[in-house]
Amino acid sequence: HWDIVQATKNIAIQVEQGKLQVQDIDEKLFNNHVCLAGLPTPDLFIRTGGEKRVSNFLLWQLAYAEMYFTDISWPDFDKTEFLTALQSFAIRQRRFGRTSEQVEKC
Template sequence: MSDASHISHSCEDIFPARLELPRHIAIIMDGNGRWAQQRHLPRFAGHKSGVKSARMAVEVCANFHLDALTLFAFSSENWKRPRTEVDLLMNLFISALREEAASLHENNIRMRVIGDRTAFSDKLQKRIDEVETLTAGNDGMTLSIAANYGGRWDILQAARQAVTGNQGIDEEQFLRHLSLSDLPEPDLFIRTGGEQRISNFLLWQLAYTELYFTDTLWPDFDKSHLAAAMRDYAGRQRRFGRTAEQVEKA
């Protein structure tokens, strides 16, 4: 991220209309590898370039005072990728946390990692703990990084915790143990890179989320693309099981 003065600049140039904004955006940042391959670069170059797009998304969402932004950085299935690529991704994660920590804190952003972090190196786990501790008291936007995360894992671990010591559970008890349980459920889901699936991301939480897919590869995803997704969201009618007439009356 950039400094606090830059993040406070108006976003009227990218989203001029006074339209309803989502409170929580969730993004699958897809297309890094293909972006690099199109340029005859190693796949890691795409991941490194994608950090800039992630920084942009954080800045814009914080500027609009959204409650939350959740980024899918590394799925539980991504361990199947070539070992060299995985190792480079882990090192990139460590360096990004180090470089962005102070800026996140200065801009009153709380950062946390969701997912099973036990598979990470001690160095990475320590870095995550440091940034989470540094930003824990911030009451601005919550930035959640999903790393070694899977929606099925999330549901299973929540169920295990909920049944511990109980004869039975209800939905309210169950929800308390899910990742992001203290945040509003995502209003808008964005996936870049042209694929149209949610890939085991926030399976429970996305039940009524508006889905937005774009062919733009993640490193090319800029403010104008994010604004387009937000404008598309603002033009939708969210019914949550009600009729259009009921929504309009409300």
């Protein structure tokens, strides 16, 4: 959440300084203020070690990422496990925040 707070503070400062208008604030502008601005958002997030949480890591950027959790620890995460993660990702229906029914209507 640090990244979201910092981006918000930076935008607020620009509004205070008259460099931005409140009505100019949108998702695109916010994306330009996060720490990974200019980089594509992840499609797949892989979490090793048995934890089933993101631990406040890239909260904004992971909104539409597919998540793969494994009990295997990072030092033991090998090519076979990586391919398993990719296979899991390949069969998923990417919904980008929509329900399956909404995706089927498109």
